[in-house]
Amino acid sequence: MKLYYTPNSPYARICRIAAIESGLGDAMELDWVGLRTPDSPVIPVSPLGRIPLLVDGDLVLSEARHICAYLDEKSGKRTVAPYGDWQAVSAEAQSLAFLDVVTVWSREMRRPEEERSRSLLEVADIQVRRGLAHLNSTVKAPAGAPPISFDALCVVAALGMMQFYALAPDWRQSYPALAAWSDAYDTIASVADSAPSQDALRPLAP
Numbered sequence: 001m002k003l004y005y006t007p008n009s010p011y012a013r014i015c016r017i018a019a020i021e022s023g024l025g026d027a028m029e030l031d032w033v034g035l036r037t038p039d040s041p042v043i044p045v046s047p048l049g050r051i052p053l054l055v056d057g058d059l060v061l062s063e064a065r066h067i068c069a070y071l072d073e074k075s076g077k078r079t080v081a082p083y084g085d086w087q088a089v090s091a092e093a094q095s096l097a098f099l100d101v102v103t104v105w106s107r108e109m110r111r112p113e114e115e116r117s118r119s120l121l122e123v124a125d126i127q128v129r130r131g132l133a134h135l136n137s138t139v140k141a142p143a144g145a146p147p148i149s150f151d152a153l154c155v156v157a158a159l160g161m162m163q164f165y166a167l168a169p170d171w172r173q174s175y176p177a178l179a180a181w182s183d184a185y186d187t188i189a190s191v192a193d194s195a196p197s198q199d200a201l202r203p204l205a206p
Helices: 010-021 064-075 086-109 118-138 150-165 176-186 189-193
Strands: 002-005 029-032 053-056 059-062
Touching: 002 010, 010 064, 010 086, 010 150, 010 189, 053 064, 059 064, 064 150, 086 118, 086 150, 118 150, 118 176, 150 176, 176 189
Parallel strands: 002 029
Antiparallel strands: 002 053, 053 059
16 A cells, blocks of 8 residues: 655544554555645546545545545554444544644645735634634543544644644643643654654645
8 A cells, every 4th residue: 555645734644643553554655745746646646636645556545534444444443433323423524624724724824924815814713713612622631542533633633733833822721621632642652753843844836
C-alpha cells in the first residue's frame, strides 16, 4: 500500500495514525507530495490530485474516512462507525465538519495578509468556537488508553492545526474539559509523532 500525503495535512494525519494503531504502519509506504503542483505524481493515478490518496494494487481511494474504513477491513479493527449506528455516524459527521472549518481557517491564514477574506475569517472563528463549546460539553478525558476512532482523530487533527497555526489561542483555558481530553491523546506516540511541524510546512502553490 502507498499513501500519498503531506505531513501537515490533517486528513493524511488521521490516516497515518489509523494505520499505525491498526498494525498496518509497516505495510504502508508514505510518499510525500506537493500540493497543487502540475507535476504531482498523484495526478496520473487520480486526476484531481487530491491527497491523502491510498493506492493498493489497482484500488485507488481518496477521502480520509474511506481510507480508514479500508484499513479497518484489512486489519480487522474498527475506527470508522458502521452505517446503521447512526448516533456514531452523526458524531463522526460533527467532528469532520469541525475539522473542515479549522482547515478552511488555517488555509486562509496561510495567504498573504492583504489577500485574506475578513468575512471568511470571522465566520470561521464563530463556527470553530461553537464547535469547541460543543466538544467541551460532551467529551471526557479517558480513564485508560484513549480509544482510536475516526471521530476522535478528526478532533485530534483539528486541535493540532489550531495549535500549530495559533487559531483561537485561548482554547485550552476557555475549554478545559476538551484540553484534558486532548492531553490524553497527545500521550499516544503516533499522535505526538505526526503533529504538524514547521519543517514540514510548504507554501501553497499558486
